Amino acid sequence: MSAHYWASARALTTLEIQAIYDRLAAGGRRDGKPGGLAPQHILAVHRCLHRALAQAVTWRLLARNVTSDATTPPVPSTEVVTLAPQQIAVLLDAADRAPSPWLGTWIILATATGARNGELCGLEWSDLDLDAGTVRFRQALTISTRRSSLTTPTPARAAGARNSRSGR
Secondary structure, three states: OOHHHHHHHHHOOHHHHHHHHHHHHHHOOOOOOOOOOOHHHHHHHHHHHHHHHHHHHHOOOOOOOHHHHOOOOOOOOOOOOOOOHHHHHHHHHHHHOOOOOOHHHHHHHHHHHOOOHHHHHOOOHHHEEOOOOEEEEOOEEEEOOOOEEEEOOOHHHHHHOEEEEOOO
């Protein structure tokens, strides 16, 4: 990178970073819809910028990381909604009668393990142990508008790489 970029980065202040977050919250959407980004997306921007500037501090290109003092909007917690046992029974009954050869299996596996669609799409034969009746979720398929990719859990989501034993 040229010296110009580092001079600009050195001139950044926490208030400028905060103003960027505020602009993203007010009108940062790129899809043309009105409104701003959701708090979790602003947090993702913050984490990316924080990591980049932390690396610049490590390399002694910057004296301090100005994102450390910036405040991101609070991310509301979401309550996990689960199916009641009666709803699961109806779903499994429908899975038994599914016209598609794979849909019934998909529903049973999702219901029995609690896996997300991306985790189910990321399964490979090596993840299944038919003798032990276990499945290991170690990656997920992520699909964006431009491409799809298999991702492995980050250390913070290492619990995502989990084993599940079939109860059926």
